Amino acid sequence: PPAFNVARVRADFPILGLTVAGKPLVYLDNAASSQMPQPVIDRLVRYQSTEHANIHRAVHYLSETATAAYEAARTRLQRFINAREAREVIFTSGTTEGINLVAHGWGRQNIRAGDEIILTVLEHHSNIVPWQMLALEKGAILRVVPINDAGELLVDEYEALFNERTRLVSVGHVSNALGSINPVKQMIAFAHARGVPVLVDGAQAAPHLAVDVQDLDCDFYAFSGHKMCGPTGIGVLYGRAALLEAMQPFKGGGDMIHTVTFEKTTYAPIPNKFEAGTPPIAAAIGLGAAVDYLSSIGMPAIAAHEHELLRYATEHLSALPGVRLMGTAKDKAAVLSFAVQGIHPHDMGTLLNQEGVAVRTGHHCAQPLMVRLGVVATSRASFAFYNTLADVDALVAGIRSVQKVFA
Numbered sequence: 001p002p003a004f005n006v007a008r009v010r011a012d013f014p015i016l017g018l019t020v021a022g023k024p025l026v027y028l029d030n031a032a033s034s035q036m037p038q039p040v041i042d043r044l045v046r047y048q049s050t051e052h053a054n055i056h057r058a059v060h061y062l063s064e065t066a067t068a069a070y071e072a073a074r075t076r077l078q079r080f081i082n083a084r085e086a087r088e089v090i091f092t093s094g095t096t097e098g099i100n101l102v103a104h105g106w107g108r109q110n111i112r113a114g115d116e117i118i119l120t121v122l123e124h125h126s127n128i129v130p131w132q133m134l135a136l137e138k139g140a141i142l143r144v145v146p147i148n149d150a151g152e153l154l155v156d157e158y159e160a161l162f163n164e165r166t167r168l169v170s171v172g173h174v175s176n177a178l179g180s181i182n183p184v185k186q187m188i189a190f191a192h193a194r195g196v197p198v199l200v201d202g203a204q205a206a207p208h209l210a211v212d213v214q215d216l217d218c219d220f221y222a223f224s225g226h227k228m229c230g231p232t233g234i235g236v237l238y239g240r241a242a243l244l245e246a247m248q249p250f251k252g253g254g255d256m257i258h259t260v261t262f263e264k265t266t267y268a269p270i271p272n273k274f275e276a277g278t279p280p281i282a283a284a285i286g287l288g289a290a291v292d293y294l295s296s297i298g299m300p301a302i303a304a305h306e307h308e309l310l311r312y313a314t315e316h317l318s319a320l321p322g323v324r325l326m327g328t329a330k331d332k333a334a335v336l337s338f339a340v341q342g343i344h345p346h347d348m349g350t351l352l353n354q355e356g357v358a359v360r361t362g363h364h365c366a367q368p369l370m371v372r373l374g375v376v377a378t379s380r381a382s383f384a385f386y387n388t389l390a391d392v393d394a395l396v397a398g399i400r401s402v403q404k405v406f407a
């Protein structure tokens with residue numbers, strides 16, 4: 001790919017040209033949702049203008065066109081994460097649905113009273129609540145891997161949690177609140193040596209790192225389109241084919257069956273078994289275009305630029321008096337959670353918005369982590385490859401001017 005050029009990349013994102021409160025938009029809420037480049041917008045317009053119909057159903061031209069585009073998107077996603085086969089890629093509505101699919105389709109069959117599921121204190125609520133619901137239903141137990149003060153998982157403690165009742169590990173690849181990159185490959189190898197499958201919540205990793213599910217050797221990998229330049233309402237659950245084949249479907253309906261009588265239904269092969277009803281066809285095609293776009297820039301180039309943003313932002317934020325950074329893991333994605341002395345995160349977010357700077361404030365759907373950090377909320381700046389060092393300068397200037405308001 002050509003050398004990374006942030007100005008040229010930014011020109012692909014029409015929304016980055018907005019002004020907010022009379023100031024140029026500085027968009028630093030990418031961990032919540034990223035923005036969409038023109039090639040993805042164009043692909044959606046082309047689909048809606050000239051290719052739209054329901055898929056897997058009719059022999060007419062448009063249905064065949066839409067089906068081919070939808071299945072081509074699946075193949076794009078397969079390549080993006082280096083899955084062995086396209087049928088290991090299930091389109092979901094997002095990470096949340098992917099994890100719930102496994103909790104129902106795998107968990108209800110395989111988890112019994114007294115069984116243990118290992119999570120970490122860094123997890124997003126979507127990788128806690130589905131397991132808690134399953135544990136409540138089955139009488140199973142959740143075990144939680146702790147972190148050190150830098151926000152790094154304590155791998156020794158993780159290994160010590162294993163026993164003969166351990167049935168599953170479900171772990172985030174990258175923390176949405178602190179940016180910590182967890183040593184998932186090492187954690188998976190340890191779990192597999194004990195016959196325990198591993199689900200990885202990749203919502204914050206797929207947009208920022210080159211993900212290779214075969215190299216990780218994970219059993220499941222879930223992520224969301226809207227955090228990686230794609231549309232909302234679409235995501236992927238990767239699953240090892242043998243596991244998916246053995247699992248129960250999560251939702252019943254059309255397109256997931258082989259035959260139906262009132263006595264008995266037999267299910268379609270994967271992936272259709274897990275895609276009941278009309279899927280988000282346009283969104284899946286849009287996500288296919290999004291991963292093409294990311295690949296054309298190159299995930300290593302994206303990671304390198306974001307690393308430079310992280311280095312620069314860490315240096316400048318930690319130099320600000322009264323600002324405390326949370327999460328200083330050695331291996332870290334470009335997410336900065338911070339507290340500013342005497343200023344509530346909500347006020348910080350509101351006043352930064354008046355400077356055109358978009359950050360997220362709150363608990364980041366990670367309340368157990370907030371308890372561990374001893375805060376109720378943080379302000380969070382999360383970067384994408386289209387952010388610039390000037391965006392960091394704008395954030396720093398914004399924080400200083402908010403501090404003056406409260407001085």
Ligand code: PMP
Pocket residue numbers: 031032093094095096097124126127172174175176201203204224365
């Ligand atoms: N896991 C992590 C680590 C996340 O950051 C998010 C989104 N904030 C999710 C899961 C849930 O993703 P979605 O809302 O797209 O289902």
